[in-house]
Amino acid sequence: xxxxxxxxxxxxxxxxxxxxxxxxxxxxLADGLFETMRGRNGRIFRIDRHMTRLAAGLSxxxxxxxxxxxxxxxxxxxxxxxxxxxxxxxxxxxxxxPGLLPPNPVRPTVIIAVWPIGDIAGPGLAAVxxxxxxxxxxxxxxxxxxxxxxxxxxxxxxxxxxxHGADDALFLDTDDHCSETTVxxxxxxxxxxxxxxxxxxxxxxxxxxxxxxxxxxxxGIRCDERAFGIEDLLGASEAFVTNSTRGPVxxxxxxxxxxxxxxxxxxxxxxxxAYRSLVLRECP
Amino acid sequence: xxxxxxxxxxxxxxxxxxxxxxxxxxxxLADGLFETMRGRNGRIFRIDRHMTRLAAGLSxxxxxxxxxxxxxxxxxxxxxxxxxxxxxxxxxxxxxxPGLLPPNPVRPTVIIAVWPIGDIAGPGLAAVxxxxxxxxxxxxxxxxxxxxxxxxxxxxxxxxxxxHGADDALFLDTDDHCSETTVxxxxxxxxxxxxxxxxxxxxxxxxxxxxxxxxxxxxGIRCDERAFGIEDLLGASEAFVTNSTRGPVxxxxxxxxxxxxxxxxxxxxxxxxAYRSLVLRECP
Numbered sequence: 001x002x003x004x005x006x007x008x009x010x011x012x013x014x015x016x017x018x019x020x021x022x023x024x025x026x027x028x029l030a031d032g033l034f035e036t037m038r039g040r041n042g043r044i045f046r047i048d049r050h051m052t053r054l055a056a057g058l059s060x061x062x063x064x065x066x067x068x069x070x071x072x073x074x075x076x077x078x079x080x081x082x083x084x085x086x087x088x089x090x091x092x093x094x095x096x097x098p099g100l101l102p103p104n105p106v107r108p109t110v111i112i113a114v115w116p117i118g119d120i121a122g123p124g125l126a127a128v129x130x131x132x133x134x135x136x137x138x139x140x141x142x143x144x145x146x147x148x149x150x151x152x153x154x155x156x157x158x159x160x161x162x163x164h165g166a167d168d169a170l171f172l173d174t175d176d177h178c179s180e181t182t183v184x185x186x187x188x189x190x191x192x193x194x195x196x197x198x199x200x201x202x203x204x205x206x207x208x209x210x211x212x213x214x215x216x217x218x219x220g221i222r223c224d225e226r227a228f229g230i231e232d233l234l235g236a237s238e239a240f241v242t243n244s245t246r247g248p249v250x251x252x253x254x255x256x257x258x259x260x261x262x263x264x265x266x267x268x269x270x271x272x273x274a275y276r277s278l279v280l281r282e283c284p
Numbered sequence: 285x286x287x288x289x290x291x292x293x294x295x296x297x298x299x300x301x302x303x304x305x306x307x308x309x310x311x312x313l314a315d316g317l318f319e320t321m322r323g324r325n326g327r328i329f330r331i332d333r334h335m336t337r338l339a340a341g342l343s344x345x346x347x348x349x350x351x352x353x354x355x356x357x358x359x360x361x362x363x364x365x366x367x368x369x370x371x372x373x374x375x376x377x378x379x380x381x382p383g384l385l386p387p388n389p390v391r392p393t394v395i396i397a398v399w400p401i402g403d404i405a406g407p408g409l410a411a412v413x414x415x416x417x418x419x420x421x422x423x424x425x426x427x428x429x430x431x432x433x434x435x436x437x438x439x440x441x442x443x444x445x446x447x448h449g450a451d452d453a454l455f456l457d458t459d460d461h462c463s464e465t466t467v468x469x470x471x472x473x474x475x476x477x478x479x480x481x482x483x484x485x486x487x488x489x490x491x492x493x494x495x496x497x498x499x500x501x502x503x504g505i506r507c508d509e510r511a512f513g514i515e516d517l518l519g520a521s522e523a524f525v526t527n528s529t530r531g532p533v534x535x536x537x538x539x540x541x542x543x544x545x546x547x548x549x550x551x552x553x554x555x556x557x558a559y560r561s562l563v564l565r566e567c568p
Contacts, residue, residue, distance in 0.1 A: 004307065004382070006306055006307065008306055013306075015307070016305075017302075017305070018301075018302040018303060018304060018305060019302060019304070019305055019306035019307075020302060020303070020304055020305075020306050020311060021300075021301070021302060021303055021304075022290055022292055022297075022303035022304050022374070022395035022397065023288065023290065023299070023303075023395075023397055024311070025439075026311050027304060027308070027310050027311050027374070027376070027395065027433070028318070028372070028374060028395075028433070028435075029433070029435040029436070029438070029439055030314035030433050030434050030435050030436050031435065031436060031439050032436075034312070061436075061439075061440060061443075062443060086382055088312070088382070090306070090311070090312060092311070093439075098288070098370055098372070098397075098399040099467070100435065100438055100439050100442045100466055100467060101442065101446075102439065102443060111306035111307075111311065111312075113306065113307055113382075115382045133426060134426070135422075135424055135425045135426030135427070135428065136422060136424040136425065137422075138419075138420060138421075138422035138425065138458065140419055140420040140458060141419050141420065141422065141437050142417060142418070142419030142436070142437040142440040142441050142444070143419070143436045143437050143440055144419065146436075148436040149311070149312070149313070149314050149434075149436065150314050150433075150434030150435070150436040150437070151312075151313040151314050151315065151384065151434070152313070152314050152315060152316075152345075152426070152427045152430075152432040152433065152434040153425050153426040153427050153434065154313070154384055155309075155313055155315050155345075155377075155384050155386065156345060156426040156427055157426050158384045158385065159345075159346060159386060160426070162385075174422065174424060174458040182384055183383070183384060
């Protein structure tokens with residue numbers, strides 16, 4: 001597979017090299033945040049929103065935001081030959097004393113990796129099947145709402161999902177509400193309108209999720225953030241998941257139950273088309 | 285401060301160097317486990333138990349256990365000039381494709397760091413004060429019971445605790461039971477016996493915790509694993525926390541409420557003394 005472009009603290013490095021200290025708090029403590037962004041033809045879709053979210057998160061956990069992240073991300077994308085790219089921007093709290101206590105001052109470590117992904121104008125993923133994870137998302141965690149490096153649970157849920165023949169895992173929160181999948185926000189179509197779990201159910205405030213809010217408003221589709229359980233999802237006429245690298249993708253089934261017709265429904269198709277057009281317009 | 289000894293995949297490296305890829309799943313996804321062990325005079329206290337716990341955890345999450353971890357840990361300790369040492373052993377899932385899906389085969393990354401700590405025969409920490417974390421520990425997480433790299437919540441809880449003038453943060457689980465602190469298991473003395481949260485309250489199966497079970501049995505002190513709430517802790521005649529680098533340490537207060545006399549109680553002192561003697565006997 002094509003090698004990713006790697007940038008460390010703003011400098012391009014060989015992808016197969018050693019880049020960070022084994023004592024970095026990103027490695028030892030998952031002490032940091034990240035963004036996954038869609039790049040195309042040298043532009044990053046909604047980069048300002050990614051930077052705003054990251055700045056808010058870093059401020060909340062006490063890591064100073066390097067003012068150069070936008071430029072570094074675009075420079076790494078520019079160094080990649082890929083037309084469509086996944087741009088992963090990781091900011092850790094850097095080195096510190098042994099234990100959990102943060103260093104003062106903080107000198108963050110910034111890792112940017114750029115991989116090729118499929119053409120946004122291409123056919124894309126038709127649908128994903130979901131397995132309901134056996135473990136719960138903690139909507140009352142210290143880091144709820146933050147896109148932290150603590151992804152062990154996501155990895156374990158995905159491994160479990162694949163064992164069950166599904167493409168991704170859906171997390172319920174500790175109160176039995178649908179939250180999100182390991183890598184995507186969730187939407188369901190109920191009574192002709194969209195519903196999506198609010199932050200209080202442990203859902204991250206996804207950038208693509210917010211773009212769907214925009215698109216739905218423009219298309220005259222009602223969209224509510226509200227808590228709902230698995231029965232509501234199973235009874236939905238359509239469901240889809242969203243993230244920055246794929247846009248809206250239909251959910252074909254949850255466990256052994258088909259959602260709607262088991263293929264992409266009408267609202268999902270309209271939103272996916274509108275999303276694709278928007279990306280092509282903003283990143284021509 | 286003294287530089288740590290750093291070993292990467294069994295080879296000693298300069299502590300201030302670059303050791304791992306910025307694409308390692310330990311950095312990007314907290315995809316790995318760790319042990320923190322006490323070294324003294326070239327020996328690691330209860331190393332077999334640490335290796336057994338780590339092997340069980342790695343097996344559970346699908347990372348092959350390098351057969352050399354025991355030797356590598358002892359070699360790193362041997363390379364350090366410290367009489368008493370904190371030995372941190374980290375195993376990640378290594379490199380993989382972009383996204384959450386694990387690579388196959390897995391080539392783990394092993395990071396061992398050895399820092400000096402206080403002499404076990406010295407006075408040690410008199411007591412710690414605890415702040416009750418605003419966020420909850422998730423006892424129903426995919427990774428519950430595993431010592432994963434996902435420590436963001438611990439870091440954030442400790443920062444919050446320090447803002448409240450406390451030494452450490454106590455997590456409650458999502459059902460309002462006491463769980464553990466950011467770095468230690470919790471014990472309370474109620475009706476003359478010990479109680480400690482069970483795994484079902486999100487408590488990790490600490491090695492020092494299990495040593496306290498042994499010592500309590502030898503000293504004729506009753507010890508029960510059972511769920512209890514914050515009111516039980518506040519009403520306890522003594523409380524203490526345990527981890528591998530410090531052994532049992534008294535809890536002086538929780539929030540603004542003193543526990544017992546606010547200093548180390550009799551059972552805590554007896555157990556801390558017995559622990560110290562045991563370490564000195566096994567690691568002379």
